Amino acid sequence: MGTSSGGRRVGRPRVVQRPDSGLEPRAELLAAAAELFTTHGYAATTTRAVAERAGMRQASMYHYVSGKEELLAELLESTVTPSLAYARELLADDATPAAERLRALCRADVELLCAGPHNLGALYLLPEVRAERFAAFRAVRAELKDAYRQLIAASVSASVSATASAATAGAAGGASAKGELELRTDLVFGLIEGVILVHRSEPERPAREFASATADAALRIVGV
Amino acid sequence: MGTSSGGRRVGRPRVVQRPDSGLEPRAELLAAAAELFTTHGYAATTTRAVAERAGMRQASMYHYVSGKEELLAELLESTVTPSLAYARELLADDATPAAERLRALCRADVELLCAGPHNLGALYLLPEVRAERFAAFRAVRAELKDAYRQLIAASVSASVSATASAATAGAAGGASAKGELELRTDLVFGLIEGVILVHRSEPERPAREFASATADAALRIVGV
Numbered sequence: 403m404g405t406s407s408g409g410r411r412v413g414r415p416r417v418v419q420r421p422d423s424g425l426e427p428r429a430e431l432l433a434a435a436a437e438l439f440t441t442h443g444y445a446a447t448t449t450r451a452v453a454e455r456a457g458m459r460q461a462s463m464y465h466y467v468s469g470k471e472e473l474l475a476e477l478l479e480s481t482v483t484p485s486l487a488y489a490r491e492l493l494a495d496d497a498t499p500a501a502e503r504l505r506a507l508c509r510a511d512v513e514l515l516c517a518g519p520h521n522l523g524a525l526y527l528l529p530e531v532r533a534e535r536f537a538a539f540r541a542v543r544a545e546l547k548d549a550y551r552q553l554i555a556a557s558v559s560a561s562v563s564a565t566a567s568a569a570t571a572g573a574a575g576g577a578s579a580k581g582e583l584e585l586r587t588d589l590v591f592g593l594i595e596g597v598i599l600v601h602r603s604e605p606e607r608p609a610r611e612f613a614s615a616t617a618d619a620a621l622r623i624v625g626v
Numbered sequence: 627m628g629t630s631s632g633g634r635r636v637g638r639p640r641v642v643q644r645p646d647s648g649l650e651p652r653a654e655l656l657a658a659a660a661e662l663f664t665t666h667g668y669a670a671t672t673t674r675a676v677a678e679r680a681g682m683r684q685a686s687m688y689h690y691v692s693g694k695e696e697l698l699a700e701l702l703e704s705t706v707t708p709s710l711a712y713a714r715e716l717l718a719d720d721a722t723p724a725a726e727r728l729r730a731l732c733r734a735d736v737e738l739l740c741a742g743p744h745n746l747g748a749l750y751l752l753p754e755v756r757a758e759r760f761a762a763f764r765a766v767r768a769e770l771k772d773a774y775r776q777l778i779a780a781s782v783s784a785s786v787s788a789t790a791s792a793a794t795a796g797a798a799g800g801a802s803a804k805g806e807l808e809l810r811t812d813l814v815f816g817l818i819e820g821v822i823l824v825h826r827s828e829p830e831r832p833a834r835e836f837a838s839a840t841a842d843a844a845l846r847i848v849g850v
Contacts, residue, residue, distance in 0.1 A: 443753045445669035527748040527826065529667045588824050588831070589843045593813070596820020599750065600812050607812070619813045622846040 417454040428466045430456040435473035440520040444474060444528050471535050474525065478539040481522050482546050485511045489549035500556035501626045505617045507553060511546075511594050512613035516601050523598030550594075551587040554624050558583070561626040590620045641678040652690045654680040659697040664744040668698060668752050695759050698749065702763040705746050706770050709735045713773035724780035725850045731777060732841035735770075735818050740825050740833035747822030774818075775811040778848050782807070785850040814844045 420434060434455035438447040449470050453463040467473055488510050492503040515523050525531070531539070597616060601607070644658055658679035662671040673694050677687040691697055712734050716727040739747050749755070755763070821840060825831070 441753050443667075443669045445667045524751040524753075526823065527751050529665055529748075585836070585839050588828060588836070589817070589839060592820035592824040592840075593817045593843075594820075595823045596816035596818075598823070599819045600816040602751065604812060612809070612812070615809050615813060616816075619817075619847040622849070623843040625846070 417451045419457040420455055422457075427456070427458065427462075430458075431463060431467055432473060432476060435470070436477055436518070436520040436522060439474065439477065440522065440524055444470070444525065444530060471530075471533075474528075474530070475536055475539060477522050478525055478531065478536060479542060481515060481526075482539065482542045485514055486542050486546045486549065489546055489553075493549055493552060500553055500560050501621060501624075504550070504553040504557050504624065505621055507550065508590070508594060508617035508620045509613045512597050512616045513609050515595070515597050516607075516609035516612065521598060521602050521605070523595065524602060526595070526598065547587065547591050550591055551583065554586050554590060555583055557621075557624055557626045558586075586624055589623050593620055593623065641675045643681040644679055646681075651680070651682065651686075654682075655687060655691055656697060656700060659694070660701055660742070660744045660746060663698065663701065664746065664748055668694070668749065668754060695754075695757075698752075698754070699760055699763060701746050702749055702755065702760060703766060705739060705750075706763065706766045709738055710766050710770045710773065713770055713777075717773055717776060724777055724784050725845060725848075728774070728777040728781050728848070729841045729845055731774065732814070732818055732844045733837045736821050736837035736840045737833050739819070739821050740836065745822060745826050745829070747819065748826060750819070750822065771811065771815050774815055775807065778810050778814060779807055781845075781848055781850045782810075810848055813847050817844055817847065 417438075420430070420437075423430060423433065425433060431452060435447070435452050438451055438455060442451075447470070449463065450460045452470065452473065453460040456463070485507070489507050492498075492507055495503060530536070593616065597612070600612075641662075644654070644661075647654060647657065649657060655676060659671070659676050662675055662679060666675075671694070673687065674684045676694065676697065677684040680687070709731070713731050716722075716731055719727060754760070817840065821836070824836075
């Protein structure tokens with residue numbers, strides 16, 4: 403916007419610069435955006451405020467990112483991309499029982515959602531996230547959910563073979579089993595993402611213990 | 627603001643008035659706010675936009691509500707107050723087994739969270755909700771969570787008596803049982819509120835079926 407730095411800014415509170423973190427400029431901008439989006443809100447945060455918090459002028463910021471939307475997209479993706487990478491590894495690992503792989507995914511996903519100083523999952527519910535700009539985030543999240551679906555289906559099917567229950571095996575083959583699988587997937591995925599709301603209320607709860615308990619709860623929901 | 631109606635409004639998109647609903651003015655304002663807060667965002671919605679969407683002038687709006695914050699507070703409270711009233715009834719109903727009462731509360735709570743044309747639970751994660759103005763909402767939500775805690779404790783204790791498991795009964799008496807109860811309460815409450823995220827992605831899923839499945843899942847988490 404070409405405002406000379408140090409000029410008087412009317413009607414706009416000065417944003418305090420973050421302490422020197424030694425981060426690269428782009429990482430610094432992401433850290434500043436994470437803090438401001440979760441504490442002040444996305445709509446209420448200007449690109450200028452992000453730049454100031456990151457200790458640079460707004461004009462310099464555009465060397466590193468195209469704007470607020472790119473920062474939000476990258477923050478959102480950072481909450482699902484590592485879990486999806488891990489989920490792909492787990493899907494390929496046929497040697498490990500499905501229920502164990504499901505437990506590992508749940509635990510890692512909860513730890514990721516509780517990681518970092520800011521609860522980035524809170525950004526999922528922004529109305530802005532429905533926009534085309536965030537299609538990549540939504541696609542990664544959908545693929546992650548599909549990995550849960552596959553691991554849940556494999557866990558149930560292993561459990562059915564083990565118990566050789568004719569009634570359950572019968573149901574597992576029909577159309578109602580597909581509905582049942584969707585329902586279990588929604589419940590497990592909802593339990594995992596529900597951690598975002600728990601973490602918001604109880605930010606001090608140790609993530610590792612909570613991740614492990616959530617993974618156990620997911621297996622109980624699946625019924626294995 | 628005293629702007630004459632019909633005057634040219636510069637730089638502000640005109641909000642289309644809601645179809646005539648026959649609602650009282652205050653209810654009309656709440657419906658307009660619910661729609662705009664969840665689709666455009668709370669920070670991005672002006673009181674003027676709410677008034678216009680409700681079919682009245684901004685000055686008239688102030689006869690009915692003090693502003694945007696009051697509308698948000700009332701919308702948030704509408705997502706927890708009916709469940710808390712029901713929870714109190716259930717807590718007083720000693721004749722019904724605790725697990726059944728827990729199931730009933732989960733079902734009713736999920737149906738409430740999925741009710742209405744707008745996903746009001748999405749507003750829980752707004753940074754603004756941390757402000758003093760929304761203490762009443764947070765208090766009702768905390769009391770609702772405490773009702774879950776009591777019903778979970780009673781369900782577990784009934785289940786322990788029934789099975790007379792010495793190991794479980796021993797754990798249920800100690801300090802670790804308190805931590806365990808907190809953990810189960812967080813998991814169940816997270817599962818229930820996680821419905822907000824599921825409902826956002828799958829708005830077409832029938833609430834009744836989903837509520838019932840979520841209640842079953844909650845009992846599995848509790849282990850009864």
